[in-house]
Amino acid sequence: MTTVRNILDAVDRLAPFRLAEPWDNVGLVLGDAAAEVRRVLVALDATEAVCDEADRAGADVLLVHHPPIFQAVDRVTADSPQGRILLRLAREGRAVIAAHTNLDSAEGGLADLLAGRIGLTDTQPLAPARASRRFKVVVYAPEKDLPAVAQAGFEAGAGRVGAYTEVGFEASGTGWFTPGQGASPAEGEVGRANRIAERRFETVVPEDRLAAVVAAMAKAHPYEEPVIDAYALHDPPAGAGLGREGPIIGSRTLADLADKTKEALGCESLHLAGDPAAPVMRAAVLTGSGGGMAEALVRAGCQAYVTGEMKYHEVQDLVARGIGVILGGHWRTERVPLEAWTPRLAEAVDVEVRMSEDETDPTAVR
Numbered sequence: 001m002t003t004v005r006n007i008l009d010a011v012d013r014l015a016p017f018r019l020a021e022p023w024d025n026v027g028l029v030l031g032d033a034a035a036e037v038r039r040v041l042v043a044l045d046a047t048e049a050v051c052d053e054a055d056r057a058g059a060d061v062l063l064v065h066h067p068p069i070f071q072a073v074d075r076v077t078a079d080s081p082q083g084r085i086l087l088r089l090a091r092e093g094r095a096v097i098a099a100h101t102n103l104d105s106a107e108g109g110l111a112d113l114l115a116g117r118i119g120l121t122d123t124q125p126l127a128p129a130r131a132s133r134r135f136k137v138v139v140y141a142p143e144k145d146l147p148a149v150a151q152a153g154f155e156a157g158a159g160r161v162g163a164y165t166e167v168g169f170e171a172s173g174t175g176w177f178t179p180g181q182g183a184s185p186a187e188g189e190v191g192r193a194n195r196i197a198e199r200r201f202e203t204v205v206p207e208d209r210l211a212a213v214v215a216a217m218a219k220a221h222p223y224e225e226p227v228i229d230a231y232a233l234h235d236p237p238a239g240a241g242l243g244r245e246g247p248i249i250g251s252r253t254l255a256d257l258a259d260k261t262k263e264a265l266g267c268e269s270l271h272l273a274g275d276p277a278a279p280v281m282r283a284a285v286l287t288g289s290g291g292g293m294a295e296a297l298v299r300a301g302c303q304a305y306v307t308g309e310m311k312y313h314e315v316q317d318l319v320a321r322g323i324g325v326i327l328g329g330h331w332r333t334e335r336v337p338l339e340a341w342t343p344r345l346a347e348a349v350d351v352e353v354r355m356s357e358d359e360t361d362p363t364a365v366r
Helices: 004-014 048-057 081-091 101-105 110-117 146-155 207-220 254-265 294-300 312-320 330-348
Strands: 027-030 039-043 061-064 095-098 124-128 132-141 168-177 194-206 228-235 241-253 271-273 279-289 304-309 324-327 352-355
Touching (some): 004 027, 004 061, 027 081, 039 330, 048 061, 101 241, 124 279, 132 146, 132 207, 207 228, 241 254, 254 279, 254 324, 279 294, 279 330, 294 312, 312 324
Parallel strands (some): 039 061, 039 352, 061 095, 304 324
Antiparallel strands (some): 124 241, 168 194, 271 324
């Protein structure tokens, strides 16, 4: 049986949730992780139209790019559009998983897919992901008890490395301890220096799961006072980060890149700022909202920037710096690569996964 947890794990392998920006809200935002899943519907937003489509398709999970809950809320009522949608999804028993800036940043995610479509090569993150923090957790237990202790840690979130789960290492050793008065040791005798054959087990744990993993291991451990160590690791994910930048093969102008972008996005028009005849040897792309990247673009030596939307004066600033700007629309620059990414999720799970066919661009020119 495939569960919501299995879908979450698959998304985490493809686009690790730890890559999300601090202000973001990704992962399971509504529903029961233990619930059975037969179908998944992928969309940018949890709109009424998408909810209708999920109902017709019999989807148990709605995987959205934009989280329906960004910040903490003090009430969910039918008095707001957001509240009505959340109440409906809860009433229908549908889980909602959000994969937002983690999917933007991940290798093979939205930025990579759009960069490939517009002709960028040998790309690097425009804004490399901050170093994530993981811990090496080490525990010692009698050989007969170690499997249960390790499994408790795995179920709490330990041992996940890329596409692998339940990753760990064990070795033999001898545990030393002297139980004092009042102790009730599972092994050995009170008041005596004991030497017990033990197994050392170690695994990796992301920072946000550390407390849960240590608590789970301690609960499953036979000892009154189990020794569980946690060593901080620094693990910057290679190739991950917001946006992508790289050279364009062949001689191109800003107008050429705009035409290539229209083709990639399947649109007839877009916004262009800068000299259409200006040469472009190196460009960058960022799906959705692309503000705040001026310094990164300058450092990368880009002559052009493809994104969804930006503030008026930010566009002016980039053009003044000699960087042409191509705005393809927030919805379209995310929707097109999301369609290309959805088959990857389908390959990673044992249930039907389909892209929404009913959602539309709320800002489309009519």
